[in-house]
Amino acid sequence: MVAPTNTRICHFYRQKRCRKGANCPFLHDEPASAQLVTTSARPPACMFWQSGTCTKGADCAFTHDPASTSSSNSAHTSRPECMYHLQGKCRHGEACSFAHSTPTLPIKPPTNRHPLLQVPAISKEQPKTTASRCALQHVTSIIQHTQTSNDIQKITELPQRQGVSQNIVQETEESRDAESHRDLVWHAIPGSHVQVRFGDGAVVEDVMTAFDSTRIALSKLPPDASEETIRSLVNSFGRVEDITLFEPDAGNESAPARAIVEFDSCLSALNAATALNELAVTSSLGVTSICAASVLARAGERGVASLRSNSIRLSWYAPSRLAYAHYAAIMHAKAAAKRLDKRTFDNREVAAKFQKPTWNQHTSFTVVLSNIPLSADSLHLSRFAGATDVTLGRPTYDEYRAILMLRQILSTQFGDLESLETQATRPGATKLKALARFSSPTAAEEASAALHNKQQSFLGNGPLWIERIYSIKYTASRAQFLAQRHDLELLQAEDRGDYAVKLRIYDVDANNDPVDPVTIRVYSSEPKALGKLKVVVENLLAGERWTDESGAGVWDACFAGVDGEELLAAANATGNGYARRDVHRRSIHLYGSQEGQAFLRLYLWHELESLRSRRQQLKVDKAMMRRLVTGGFARIQDVFGIENVTFNVAARTLEVRSDDVDQNTIQQILDSSSVPALDLAVAAAECPICFCQVSKPVTLLCGHVYCATCIRDHYMASAARGDTFPVVCLGEDGTCGVPIPRMDLQRLLKPDDEAAMMRSSFLAYIRARPNEFKYCPTPDCPELYRPTAEGTVFQCPSCLSKVCPACHAEFHEGSSCAEYREAKAGLGGDESFRLWKQKNSVQPCPGCGMHLEKISGCNHVVCAACKTHMCWKCMGVFAATDIYGHMKAAHSGIFD
Numbered sequence: 001m002v003a004p005t006n007t008r009i010c011h012f013y014r015q016k017r018c019r020k021g022a023n024c025p026f027l028h029d030e031p032a033s034a035q036l037v038t039t040s041a042r043p044p045a046c047m048f049w050q051s052g053t054c055t056k057g058a059d060c061a062f063t064h065d066p067a068s069t070s071s072s073n074s075a076h077t078s079r080p081e082c083m084y085h086l087q088g089k090c091r092h093g094e095a096c097s098f099a100h101s102t103p104t105l106p107i108k109p110p111t112n113r114h115p116l117l118q119v120p121a122i123s124k125e126q127p128k129t130t131a132s133r134c135a136l137q138h139v140t141s142i143i144q145h146t147q148t149s150n151d152i153q154k155i156t157e158l159p160q161r162q163g164v165s166q167n168i169v170q171e172t173e174e175s176r177d178a179e180s181h182r183d184l185v186w187h188a189i190p191g192s193h194v195q196v197r198f199g200d201g202a203v204v205e206d207v208m209t210a211f212d213s214t215r216i217a218l219s220k221l222p223p224d225a226s227e228e229t230i231r232s233l234v235n236s237f238g239r240v241e242d243i244t245l246f247e248p249d250a251g252n253e254s255a256p257a258r259a260i261v262e263f264d265s266c267l268s269a270l271n272a273a274t275a276l277n278e279l280a281v282t283s284s285l286g287v288t289s290i291c292a293a294s295v296l297a298r299a300g301e302r303g304v305a306s307l308r309s310n311s312i313r314l315s316w317y318a319p320s321r322l323a324y325a326h327y328a329a330i331m332h333a334k335a336a337a338k339r340l341d342k343r344t345f346d347n348r349e350v351a352a353k354f355q356k357p358t359w360n361q362h363t364s365f366t367v368v369l370s371n372i373p374l375s376a377d378s379l380h381l382s383r384f385a386g387a388t389d390v391t392l393g394r395p396t397y398d399e400y401r402a403i404l405m406l407r408q409i410l411s412t413q414f415g416d417l418e419s420l421e422t423q424a425t426r427p428g429a430t431k432l433k434a435l436a437r438f439s440s441p442t443a444a445e446e447a448s449a450a451l452h453n454k455q456q457s458f459l460g461n462g463p464l465w466i467e468r469i470y471s472i473k474y475t476a477s478r479a480q481f482l483a484q485r486h487d488l489e490l491l492q493a494e495d496r497g498d499y500a501v502k503l504r505i506y507d508v509d510a511n512n513d514p515v516d517p518v519t520i521r522v523y524s525s526e527p528k529a530l531g532k533l534k535v536v537v538e539n540l541l542a543g544e545r546w547t548d549e550s551g552a553g554v555w556d557a558c559f560a561g562v563d564g565e566e567l568l569a570a571a572n573a574t575g576n577g578y579a580r581r582d583v584h585r586r587s588i589h590l591y592g593s594q595e596g597q598a599f600l601r602l603y604l605w606h607e608l609e610s611l612r613s614r615r616q617q618l619k620v621d622k623a624m625m626r627r628l629v630t631g632g633f634a635r636i637q638d639v640f641g642i643e644n645v646t647f648n649v650a651a652r653t654l655e656v657r658s659d660d661v662d663q664n665t666i667q668q669i670l671d672s673s674s675v676p677a678l679d680l681a682v683a684a685a686e687c688p689i690c691f692c693q694v695s696k697p698v699t700l701l702c703g704h705v706y707c708a709t710c711i712r713d714h715y716m717a718s719a720a721r722g723d724t725f726p727v728v729c730l731g732e733d734g735t736c737g738v739p740i741p742r743m744d745l746q747r748l749l750k751p752d753d754e755a756a757m758m759r760s761s762f763l764a765y766i767r768a769r770p771n772e773f774k775y776c777p778t779p780d781c782p783e784l785y786r787p788t789a790e791g792t793v794f795q796c797p798s799c800l801s802k803v804c805p806a807c808h809a810e811f812h813e814g815s816s817c818a819e820y821r822e823a824k825a826g827l828g829g830d831e832s833f834r835l836w837k838q839k840n841s842v843q844p845c846p847g848c849g850m851h852l853e854k855i856s857g858c859n860h861v862v863c864a865a866c867k868t869h870m871c872w873k874c875m876g877v878f879a880a881t882d883i884y885g886h887m888k889a890a891h892s893g894i895f896d
Contacts, residue, residue, distance in 0.1 A: 187758055192782035193797050194762075201726020201739025202757050204765040207773070209784045210797050211805075212266035214241070215296045216273045221257040222283035229283050230259050233276060233291075238268025256289060260296070269295055270786065310418075310444045311437045311469040311523060314406070314451075317462045318425075318432045320348075322393035323369040323376070325385040330357065333365035336386060345384050346373045347427045364388075371430065396460035399432070405458040410436055414450070415443030435469065435523075444468070470530050471523035472810075474541055478516035481507060483578035483592035487540055488520065491533075501529045503537070535823045538810065543580070543589035544597055546604070551836030552853070554604075555586045558611055567611075571603050579604065582779055589779075611657070618666060620652045626690040628654070633714070636669055648722065649689055649715040649730075688730040689715055698748070702738040704731030716748050720757035723764045727757070768866040771849040774808050776801065790817040846870055846877050858894040859887055 010018050010026035018024055046062035186195045186208070193210035218230065230243050242262040263269045276293035325340075327333040333354055340352035348371050355366040369385065378390045403422065411417040416439035423433040438444045452466040481488070492503045501524040509515050522537055524530040546554045558564045560583050568588075571579050576599040577592025588604070590597040620628065628636075628647065636656070637645050644657040654666065687694050689710035696708035706715075719727045726739040746754060766773050766784065776783040778799040785794055790806040802811035804820070812820035836842070842853045847868030854861055859872040860883050869880050873891045887894045 189759065189762060189782070190755075191798075192784070194782070194784050196758070196762050196765075198742060198758060198761065199726075199739075200741050201728060202742070202745055202761045203726040203739065204761055206265065206267075207762075207765070207784070208266050209773070209786060211295070211785050211794050212270065213296045214264065214266050214269050215260055215262045216269050216276075217294050217296055218259045218261060218276065219256065219292045220289050221259060221281055221291055222285075222287035222289045223254055223257055224283045224285050224287055225257045225259070225281070226284060229281070230261065233279075233281065234261050234263075234272055237263065237272040237275070239264040274789070309468050309470045310439065310441045311435060311471045312444050312448055313467045313469045313525065314434045314436060315431050315465045315467070316402075316456070316459050317396075318430055319374060319395050319397050319399050319402075319460070320371045320430075321374060321376075321395050323372045323378075323381055323385075324355075324391040324393070325367045325369055325382070325387035326364045326389045326391070327367070327387055328363065328365075330365045333367050337367045340367065340369065340385060345381070346376060348373050348430065396462070397458060402458050403434075406434070409451075410438075410447060414438065414447040415440060417443075437471070467525050469523050469525055471521055472530070472534055474520040474522075474537065475517040476520065476541055477580075478507075478514065478518055479572060479578050480541075480543075480580065480591050481505075481518040483596070484540065486593070491536065491540070501526070501533050503533065532823060534810075534812065535820070539824075543591045546579075546588040546590055546601060550840055552840075553587050554608075555588065556608055556612070558608075559583070559588065560586075563611065567604065567607050570607075571600055574599070574603065576600060576603075580779065615655060615657045617653055617655045620654050624654075624666070625652065626692050628714075632669070636666065639669055647714065647718055649710075649718045688732075688734075688736075700729050700731075700738070700744060701741050702729050702731065702736055704729050704736060712748050716745075716757075717753055720749060720753040721760060723760055725761045725764055764865075767850070768848045770865075774805070776803055777809050843872075843875060846875050859891070859896065860884065860894065 010024050010028055013024070013026070013028045018028070046060055046064055186197050188195055195208045196204055197206040197208075199205045218233075222229070225245070227243055227245050230245060231240065234240055234243075240261060241264055244260045246258040246260075261269075261272070263272065273293045273295045276291055279291050279293075280288055281291045282288045325333075325336065327336060337352045337354035340350060343350055343352075350372065351370045353368050353370075355368050357365055367385070367387070369381075372381065372392075374395055376392070378392055381392075382388075382390045403420075407417070407420050410420065418437045418439055419435075420437075421435045423435060425432060436444075436447070438447070448466045448468060451464050453463055455461050456464050476484070488503070488505060492505060501522070504521045504523075506519040506521070507515060520537065520541075522530065522533050524533070548554050556564070558567070559581050564581060568579050568581060577590060577596030579600050580589050580591070581587075582589060590600050592600075624632075633645070633647055636654075640656055646655040647653075648655070656666070685694050685697075685705055686692060687707040687710050688704060690707060694705050694707050697705045698708050698711050699705050715730070727745065729736040729738045729740060740748075745757070749757060772786060773784045774787055775781065776785065776796045776799060778796065778801045781796060781799045781801070783796050783798045785803065785805050787808070788805045792805055793811050794803040794805055795801070796803055803809075804811045804817065806817050807820055809820070809824075815823065837851065840853055842851050844850065845852055845863040845866065845868055847863055847870075848866040850863060850865045852861060852863060854872050861870050861872045862868070863870070868877055869883055870877050871883060871887055871891070873887065873896070876886065878886050884894060
């Protein structure tokens with residue numbers, strides 16, 4: 001065992017992460033005065049230890065003292081109860097900042113009966129809320145296992161749980177409503193790290209991206225900062241759930257303090273981190289420090305933008321040998337040394353030096369020739385030197401063994417070495433070069449500091465020079481690469497002057513087999529030059545967005561489905577370039593030569609028009625509605641095919657894709673079926689969908705009754721794939737409008753339909769907020785982020801790309817945001833889009849920022865994304881009932 005050599009407490013031991021055990025040079029014993037200050041004065045009793053299930057033993061952060069059972073009341077009352085634990089959904093477990101105490105019920109037994117005999121009476125009526133059911137089950141379990149009056153007394157003394165009704169049996173409707181609104185669940189969006197919280201009607205309540213968090217880290221605080229100081233800083237940004245203050249280590253009381261603050265929402269945390277960063281903070285004793293604040297991201301990486309590289313370029317002298325040229329006379333040798341010095345032999349510059357003879361030497365005088373290539377032979381060299389004889393010395397080192405040794409040193413001493421590639425040199429070059437790539441910038445920095453300009457024995461005691469290389473990696477599908485191969489190879493061969501900016505393409509593996517995707521790397525030792533080429537490569541790889549004659553992007557809903565996938569595959573099979581869909585941004589991108597892109601535009605437009613011409617949308621009246629939902633829709637699917645028929649119950653529309661279909665055709669199909677016509681004289685309770693007497697009733701919270709088949713198989717199925725939210729009751733001829741409770745949606749929807757509805761609601765929510773959320777710039781990457789100020793960089797947890805959340809592009813290594821935008825503007829950038837907006841009078845929605853184009857009609861415009869009602873003349877926002885009065889009063893009419 002190694003005795004501690006330092007009086008400081010081990011930082012990792014505090015976090016229970018120290019792996020050195022007894023060999024750690026720092027102390028593993030906490031001092032008498034605790035360094036970690038939290039909001040509770042004493043750890044609460046371990047509820048798992050009390051139930052005999054705790055597995056952490058002495059490492060448990062909670063009290064295992066038998067006396068703690070009776071004293072846990074006071075410990076628990078110092079912290080509020082965890083609302084999510086009450087609901088059985090807390091994900092933090094023992095690490096939760098809120099109390100997880102055992103629930104209790106106020107049992108008041110009559111004087112003539114034992115308290116335990118009251119349990120059956122309590123359980124006759126089951127509570128309706130999740131929290132109450134869990135509490136009742138837990139308490140019943142405790143009572144059933146209690147054998148003594150002392151245990152019964154302990155039950156009655158358990159701390160009352162916050163949020164649980166004093167009498168579970170007599171729960172009111174108001175408490176059930178409050179519970180249903182509070183019981184919101186975070187849903188993970190498949191394929192991404194985004195989490196969404198949904199409410200009634202499947203409406204989005206909140207979105208948490210991978211870079212969002214409810215926690216922020218505060219550092220560089222005054223050494224004497226207290227919890228009250230922290231709370232005064234953060235209270236104004238939202239509800240604070242917890243504050244953990246880390247005081248300076250013992251013996252270093254002047255060091256800045258640190259703290260972690262947890263809010264109830266990620267937006268509060270983001271606002272607090274933005275406002276508190278670089279803010280002057282003064283403690284109660286008058287000590288002032290400049291605070292640093294940052295969000296603790298849930299996934300990926302979020303930090304200050306800095307230029308760091310995980311690549312280095314190594315160079316060293318090429319192996320050579322010495323040669324000894326012999327001359328008969330001393331005067332000839334001295335003349336040869338002057339003549340041969342700095343002359344070129346086999347593309348190498350030779351150094352020649354006369355070797356001073358010994359005092360009794362009278363014949364065979366020598367000139368030492370250095371930097372002689374290994375391939376030189378004595379006969380050729382004798383003629384070059386004009387010598388009577390030449391003796392060749394040993395090589396300075398073995399090149400093959402030197403490369404092996406260099407690889408071993410880099411991989412074993414500085415971390416994970418991803419690759420070491422030797423670079424081609426011109427014939428006769430005096431130096432050899434290689435490019436080493438590590439898994440982290442830290443490893444590259446350590447290797448550079450340790451090896452640069454240091455003599456290495458395996459290089460014949462020659463020096464090794466290291467230069468930092470900044471590189472950026474791109475990937476493209478093989479289909480896209482083949483379409484753009486010519487343009488990429490032109491960039492690769494382009495001469496960029498003095499700057500060593502290189503572009504390399506890795507389209508085959510070590511066995512020379514094609515790879516998919518293809519990797520493209522851009523690297524340089526000069527960050528500015530790298531940034532310029534980066535913009536060029538990114539614009540090339542982004543392709544050309546498919547637009548129509550007016551400059552508007554071409555998109556159709558079919559491109560998001562199987563039909564669009566097959567259409568693009570057929571276009572790509574022609575060999576005239578490559579077309580790719582971006583479902584998130586609803587756009588088509590074209591790659592290849594200008595002629596190839598022109599062909600793809602014509603081909604796709606012709607096929608799209610053919611698809612659109614076969615798509616007919618029919619309005620559904622009451623009589624047709626009943627026939628459709630009672631078997632007629634299945635008959636129509638049999639005639640036209642399931643994939644060619646879409647029934648939107650809420651919008652009362654039927655869409656059929658066929659060359660020859662109209663209202664009469666549909667009516668004939670329904671008449672030929674065995675479905676009875678609607679008797680409009682029926683006055684019994686009507687289903688809001690089929691308008692006939694309810695069959696197998698399903699009652700919603702608002703009181704309207706539906707046929708089980710109508711609401712499940714038709715309304716829910718069509719709403720799950722729609723884009724109108726919240727999903728509301730259709731009662732009272734569609735005027736009810738009460739959002740369907742989330743629990744009812746779960747009960748009515750099939751699992752696949754529920755997932756589809758949640759995703760549709762989420763996508764509609766994001767589309768309506770283009771300024772609040774942005775997609776990762778990598779094509780088809782599903783991750784979202786919130787725009788932030790300049791100087792921040794995100795690393796996407798899905799595609800691992802570095803993103804600049806201010807420029808909404810991949811992080812521009814070596815360039816500021818202003819320099820990047822200037823470089824992009826010089827290549828055209830978004831200038832064409834700006835000119836098109838100006839020419840076509842396109843304006844951003846004042847509600848969500850989405851660009852709108854008014855082709856005809858009056859100046860009352862409704863945004864399709866956020867449903868904002870606006871006056872197109874002045875872009876003012878008004879209620880739907882007030883906008884016409886405004887246009888007449890302010891603009892003398894509703895038209896231009």
